[in-house]
Amino acid sequence: MGRLNYTNRKVEGLKLGKIISKDLIKRIPPGSTYHAAVRHPYLELNADGRKLTDEGVNELAAGLQQALTFPESQKFVILEELHLAENSMTVFALDGLADVVRLAALDLKDLDLSGNDIKIETNKEAEIWETFLRSFRDSRVLRRLDLGNNPLGPRAFEILARVYAKEESVAVSVFEDLRLEVETAKLETNSIVSSQPKESPVVIGKRRKSSVSEAIQAMTFITMPSAHPEQSEGRVRSATNESIASGHMKPLPDNVFYSGTRGLRSVPYIIFSQTSMIDESALHLSYVLASHYLPAHLLRRVPLPKTGPETQLLEAYDNSSECRGVVYLPNDNITNAGIRLLEVAEAARDQLIADAKVSLLQEDIPQGSDYWASQRDPDVSNVSESVRLRGHRRGTISTTMFEPGALGSEDDTISGELDRARSKIQGNTLRESGVQSVQLWRATLKMLAYGRTLMPTYTQNEVRNGDIIEKKSEVPAPPTYASKLTTTASASGEPVFAITGVAPHPTIPMYTHQRTRKSFRASRNQRSSSVGGRLEESHLNGTIEGDFDGTDLPFRVPLAIWQRIIAEAAGADTILGDEQQEGVIKWARDRKTLKKEQEALGQPESVQIWRVLKSLGCLAYEIRS
Secondary structure, eight states, X not given: OEEEEOTTOSOOHHHHHHHHHHHHHTTSTTSTTHHHHHHOOEEEEEXXXXXXXXXXXXXXXXXXXXXXXXXXXXXXXXXXXXXXXXXXXXXXXXXXXXXXXXXXXXXXXXXXXTTSOOOOOSHHHHHHHHXXXXXXXXXXXXXXXXXXXXXXXXXXXHHHHHHHHHSOOSHXXXXXXXXXXXXXXXXXXXXXXXXXXXXXXXXXXXXXXXXXXXXXXXXXXXXXXXXXXXXXXSOOOOOOHHHHHXXXXXXXXXXXXXXXXXXXXGOSEEEOTTSOOOHHHHHHHHHHHHHOOOHHHHGGGSOOOOTTHXXXXXXXXXXXXXXXXXXXXXXXXXXXXXXXXXXXXHHHHHHHHHHHHHHXXXXXXOTTOOHHHHSOOGGGTTSOHHHHHTTOOOSOOOGGGGSTTSSOSOTTSHHHHHHHHHHHHHHHHHHHTOGGGOHHHHHHHHHHHHHHHHSOOOOSOEEETTEXXXXXXXXXXXXXXXXXXXXXXXXXXXXXXXXXXXXXXXOOOEEEEEOOHHHHHXXXXXXXXXXXXXXXXXXXXXXXHHHHTTOOSGGGOOHHHHHHHHHHHTTOTTTSOHHHHHHHHHHHHOTHHHXXXXXXXXXXXXXXXXXXXXXXXXXXXXXXX
């Protein structure tokens, strides 16, 4: 293990950043220390409290990038830990670190950026922050991400919620854990498990206890190849036959392994204490919190910490506050309403696991088995029995169950209370800060306005004063069809639509959105490849014939293409999910929605906006399940 510790160096700032960069480059050929790096490529780098600033961190990051991308089959630098706490860096230093995180995705276990000056206010800062968060998309073994004691601000948490919502869910992996326990219980209940396991069973280990140190003692590890290398390049753990035979582990079925987990959803410990959180921040974090599995489940998928300071640090998180894994306390600016919301979101995390276990056990354990009573997971022990028995929807482990509008009708459930707590803060935010304070809400209303301006309403019969008024049909002129479409940003920032080519027969148009150089660079990594190119037929959801046949849409352009044009023009294409975009267009084209909106005209503007956003399903980001 190579350790580069600069905490006691006399030099600091940019000068130290250059020294660290040179030391890293020495570890690759023809550097002076590359022979030692071949024997010990694993690296822990600690430069806490050295006032590196953005310039010094950028130098360090450049050195790491060069070492991590050295074009040889033999790795000379395998970055496992990076500690850059209290270095006066801002969000602009995260640009280089994002590349480091991507390059070290299969190895990085601990990243500490606490005690810096990272805050998100401007659009440029928001862009860098989002790029940084997206860089964890392929991280497989990260145990801890510490962003505490940074003045992040509410915008940072909205972007966190958006990035988190689009990541792959780890629900399948946890489901496999539960299935694993159920299969074990079935074998034990039916008395078909012998005292010795079958030959070379692939098993995971004893059920993890609440303490990290106890978990280390309870598990043994060997490296196994994954059956799905595209999903998992991490470790699959197997207990030895001796451990099973001695009674320390239960014998488990053959062919059982963990599927890979990655991204922010798979990180057991994420620290947000003292990050200038307010109630709006808590609102966004509540969606992350309610969907994030507990450390006891996530730690099964990452290498456990070494006994000593690392273990003590993780146990300190467990013991110092009511937070579990996602540490958001203390934060002095959150009101009681925000704290209550996060408390209910914590309860939803328990219910997420409890419901999945109840569903599996009801499905697979024979009637009358006392397995559930005897094997209750300590991580869900604080979910009151009364809540479990009051009829909360069981068997649903999808994270979208916590979306507003997708909750059960029972007011006394955890989901109902979570919905009410969120609605209160949403209303307060709209009243005090306006719709502009949340990018999701702003993009939704902008897309709705564009949709109503450009899209005709349904050509169904209208009802006026109780009388049905037939719409007169018109004889259409010989049709022409758009073959090229272009949108261009105007001086005011609003898009200008233009048809730059037509055809006498239905065709799939070429669509181009002309951007300034700056706006293109800002979004080139986020836009789909279809922008500026030919739309694939699969993007049209199989409705191309129906859209052209008798359509009343402008220029006879298919609805799916209009949706993409309007979404991109409104800046909603990377903000709203596909179902949310479809809902906005449907709402914009439906005459009846105007009447629904008029019914709320006597109420405050914030209430009117909240009702529209709720009806559209756009109060929160679509969480990928």
